[in-house]
Amino acid sequence: MKTAFCFDLDGTVTKQEILPLISKEVELHEEISLLTQLTLDGLIPFQNSFKLRVKLLSTIAISTVAKVVDKVILDPHIIEFIHANRDDCYIVTGNLDVWVKELIQSKIKCNYFSSEAEYEEDRLIGVKKVLDKGKAVKELRTKYDRIVAIGDSMNDCTMFQKADIGVAFGGTHNPVNSLVKLSNFVTFDSQSLIRILQKYK
Amino acid sequence: MKIKNVVICAAGLGSRLGLDSPKCLVKLGKHRLIYYLLQILKDVENIRIVVGFKEEEVIEYVKGIREDVVFVRNPDYSTTSNSYSLYLGSHDLNEPFVTIDGDMIIDQENFQKFVDAIDINEDLIAVTEAKTEDAVFAKVDENNYITEFSRKPISKYEWSGVAYFANFKVSKDGQYIYQEIEPNLPIKSVQMECWEIDTPGDLDLVMNEVSHIF
Numbered sequence: 001m002k003t004a005f006c007f008d009l010d011g012t013v014t015k016q017e018i019l020p021l022i023s024k025e026v027e028l029h030e031e032i033s034l035l036t037q038l039t040l041d042g043l044i045p046f047q048n049s050f051k052l053r054v055k056l057l058s059t060i061a062i063s064t065v066a067k068v069v070d071k072v073i074l075d076p077h078i079i080e081f082i083h084a085n086r087d088d089c090y091i092v093t094g095n096l097d098v099w100v101k102e103l104i105q106s107k108i109k110c111n112y113f114s115s116e117a118e119y120e121e122d123r124l125i126g127v128k129k130v131l132d133k134g135k136a137v138k139e140l141r142t143k144y145d146r147i148v149a150i151g152d153s154m155n156d157c158t159m160f161q162k163a164d165i166g167v168a169f170g171g172t173h174n175p176v177n178s179l180v181k182l183s184n185f186v187t188f189d190s191q192s193l194i195r196i197l198q199k200y201k
Numbered sequence: 202m203k204i205k206n207v208v209i210c211a212a213g214l215g216s217r218l219g220l221d222s223p224k225c226l227v228k229l230g231k232h233r234l235i236y237y238l239l240q241i242l243k244d245v246e247n248i249r250i251v252v253g254f255k256e257e258e259v260i261e262y263v264k265g266i267r268e269d270v271v272f273v274r275n276p277d278y279s280t281t282s283n284s285y286s287l288y289l290g291s292h293d294l295n296e297p298f299v300t301i302d303g304d305m306i307i308d309q310e311n312f313q314k315f316v317d318a319i320d321i322n323e324d325l326i327a328v329t330e331a332k333t334e335d336a337v338f339a340k341v342d343e344n345n346y347i348t349e350f351s352r353k354p355i356s357k358y359e360w361s362g363v364a365y366f367a368n369f370k371v372s373k374d375g376q377y378i379y380q381e382i383e384p385n386l387p388i389k390s391v392q393m394e395c396w397e398i399d400t401p402g403d404l405d406l407v408m409n410e411v412s413h414i415f
Contacts, residue, residue: 170264177257181276186252186260189269195247196271199293 003200004144005085006137006159007078008151009093009100011040011172013108015073018095019053022068025060032056039154042176046094046155047130050115054096058124062117066102074107075171077190081197086110088144092136094155098124113139134158148200150193151175157182165200169193202244203319204299204365208290209238211303212253212278217400223254224304224398226262229407230415234398235259235303237414239266241312247271250303251286253278284375291371297321300378302362306396306407308414315363318391325365326382327393328358334400336360337379339390346387350379361395 010018017040023032032053039049057065082089091104091112098117104110113136116128137147137159149156149163152175160166160182168175168183171190180186187193215224225235235250242248248267252259253275263270273290275281283302291298301307307315315327326347328339336359340349350360360379375381382388396407408415 180257180260180274184274186272186274187270188264192247192269192271199295 001145002143003088003146003148004140005082005089005197005200006092006133006140006147006149006163007082007089008133008153008156008159009091009095009104011152012150012169013074013078013082013091015075015172017172018069018072018100019057021072022057022060022065022099023053025064025068026057028056040152040173040176042154042178046153050094050130051127054117054124054127058126060124061122062098062119062124063122065099069099069103070106072103075190077194079108081194082108082110085201090136090140092131092133092149092159094131094133096124096127132158134162137162146200148197150197151179154178167193167196202246203316203321204245204297206247206294206296206298207242207245207249208273208287208294208298208300209235209248209250209303210283210286210290210300211235211259212251212256212275212286213283213303214254214279215304215399218398218404219401223252223259225250226255226258227304227398227404229306230412232415233262234306235263236266237306238301238303239263239270241307241309243267245299249273249290251275251290253286282376284371284378284381285373287378288371288373288375291366292373297365297367299365300363302397304398305362306398306411306414307363307393308411311394315365315391315393318389319365320389322367324367324369324385324388326388326390327361327363327395328390329361329393329395331357331359332406333359333397333403337377341390342387345390347390348387350383350386358390358392361393362397363393363395 020033023029089110096117097114115131118125118128147163148165149159166183167185170188211225249271251273340356
């Protein structure tokens with residue numbers, strides 16, 4: 001049975017939320033952190049919140065963001081699993097391609113689906129497309145018999161709905177309750193998470 | 202540790218106890234029941250707890266004790282059996298595992314006796330002196346093999362709810378775990394002292410008889 005593993009990025013593969021980290025570059029850290037928290041808790045829809053956060057951060061040059069993102073701490077156990085199974089591992093992130101592409105390609109080293117930015121050279125203009133994570137899973141259906149999804153937030157719900165197995169992972173913060181209700185497994189430790197994933201390889 | 206995997210079934214309503222709380226969260230002394238189970242399992246690498254009724258309360262409490270527990274969800278806990286919960290918790294393991302009901306009290310010494318009796322390639326079932334109201338009696342032969350289960354008092358021992366399965370797969374559609382095991386009898390057994398909390402009477406009994414644990 002051919003299985004794909006779809007990982008959320010922020011707070012799942014990374015041990016920090018990326019947008020609040022970027023916001024340290026401008027003096028909006030508290031505001032972005034608050035918006036991120038409200039989004040994670042499902043109090044504001046991801047689409048709106050994400051566009052707003054991007055707008056607030058759009059004054060920062062894309063290359064500067066890439067440097068910040070490059071320093072984000074990754075979970076070593078998850079990275080090890082992805083490296084060993086890179087052809088069947090996918091990052092499925094609502095984050096912007098121009099911000100996370102470099103991190104995914106150089107350090108995580110697997111396939112990915114992301115939101116798409118509108119930009120001119122080093123300047124971000126806006127969001128061209130916010131990723132529907134459910135659609136990404138649907139796309140993988142043609143290539144795989146089984147899809148395992150790993151995430152923690154409201155915007156992972158559509159991914160869990162379309163996947164066969166859902167693992168709600170509280171590596172950075174508690175997974176939101178709506179996602180827990182769509183999951184088969186819940187765990188807070190990345191070694192335990194990998195122990196589950198190994199069984200579905 | 203001889204055991205690598207443990208599956209604790211703690212999804213049920215526990216309606217006979219009459220508390221609006223999962224049985225594994227019943228307060229016994231300073232802590233809740235599941236705390237004492239996790240204490241005797243602290244050297245086990247992979248602990249899975251099947252959760253259902255008030256799962257968020259169980260998850261919240263357990264993660265405060267041990268973060269690396271894997272919670273397996275049984276959202277259909279109110280209409281499915283304990284055997285189905287065990288299926289959910291074990292079907293993808295493909296390795297030997299110990300199963301324990303989430304409403305059990307076992308002390309370290311007795312659990313060690315069970316672990317010592319395990320031969321890693323052979324199924325092993327713990328029996329205990331019959332004391333529960335709806336016991337499943339286990340007939341044990343002179344070589345300590347269980348030859349029969351029955352709801353009738355055919356033996357002084359009952360199926361405890363603790364077993365080591367090396368070769369045994371739990372099916373999806375089973376009703377009771379002992380019925381799942383039945384076609385595979387005879388299976389080796391070991392006697393172990395343990396307590397199960399099903400009714401308020403069981404709770405009183407445990408508080409009086411095994412207060413040393415708490």
